[in-house]
Amino acid sequence: MAVRDMVIFPDDRLRVKTTEVTKFDEKLEALVSDMFETMYFYEGIGLAAPQIGISKRLVVIDVADTDEQGNVLMRHPMTLVNPEIVEKYGEVESQEGCLSVPEIYEVVHRAERIKIKYYDVHGEEHIEEAEGLLAICMQHELDHLEGHLFIDYLGTFQRERIKKRLIKFKKEHLKQ
Numbered sequence: 001m002a003v004r005d006m007v008i009f010p011d012d013r014l015r016v017k018t019t020e021v022t023k024f025d026e027k028l029e030a031l032v033s034d035m036f037e038t039m040y041f042y043e044g045i046g047l048a049a050p051q052i053g054i055s056k057r058l059v060v061i062d063v064a065d066t067d068e069q070g071n072v073l074m075r076h077p078m079t080l081v082n083p084e085i086v087e088k089y090g091e092v093e094s095q096e097g098c099l100s101v102p103e104i105y106e107v108v109h110r111a112e113r114i115k116i117k118y119y120d121v122h123g124e125e126h127i128e129e130a131e132g133l134l135a136i137c138m139q140h141e142l143d144h145l146e147g148h149l150f151i152d153y154l155g156t157f158q159r160e161r162i163k164k165r166l167i168k169f170k171k172e173h174l175k176q
Contacts, residue, residue: 001033003041004052008170009101010163014050015147018057021081024123028058032079032121035060044099046137048144051100057082059141063134083118083142085111086127094136096150102169104162108153110139 007013021028031054039047039060049058059080065073090112097105113131116138120126130138140150151159 001030001037004034004038006038006042006099007051007053009098009149009151009166011100013053013055014100014144014149016050016055017147018050018055018145020057021119024081024119024121028081029121031056031058032060036062036077039099042099045133046141047099048141050144050147057145059083059138059145061134061137061141063137079121080116080118080138080141081121081123083116083138083145085114085139085142086117087115089113092136094133096136096140098140098150100144101149101151101162101166104151104165106151106154106158108150110136114138116142 031049035047035049035052035058038052039045039062045063046059046061049056061078061080062075064075067073088111091109092112093107094110095105096108097103112135113129114135115127115129117125117127143149143152151162154162
């Protein structure tokens with residue numbers, strides 16, 4: 001297992017539509033392990049493969065149960081391979097952030113509940129319904145697989161302001 005480098009906006013790799021996973025093997029399991037380790041290292045609740053530079057339809061999520069201080073009580077790790085939303089219900093506002101758009105939080109409109117079809121790391125199909133934070137997280141991560149970011153739901157002026165802030169952030173905090 002290894003912590004992978006995070007791809008930070010405005011990197012073009014975040015704008016590429018991903019390809020399907022076709023092999024369910026040890027390499028996929030190792031990639032999933034790296035993705036979970038990376039997500040936990042950066043204190044996220046979801047991570048899509050494009051966020052670590054891999055253009056595959058692969059997402060890991062863990063909307064853990066926490067106490068009032070934010071300490072993790074129980075983890076709920078999920079691996080979504082080739083996921084797709086098959087139904088959406090209602091609408092809700094949520095404040096979102098993203099590991100690839102650090103230190104930025106904005107209100108976004110999402111479906112309140114979703115039905116999702118995906119495969120697990122062994123290639124077995126699952127269909128589930130999700131609501132609340134899990135549904136929001138799933139929608140957010142699946143957007144990454146299409147080359148979309150949560151900031152795409154914002155106005156042009158807001159996106160440009162965020163882009164400038166992140167270019168400055170990358171210069172100050174990351175190796176070029």
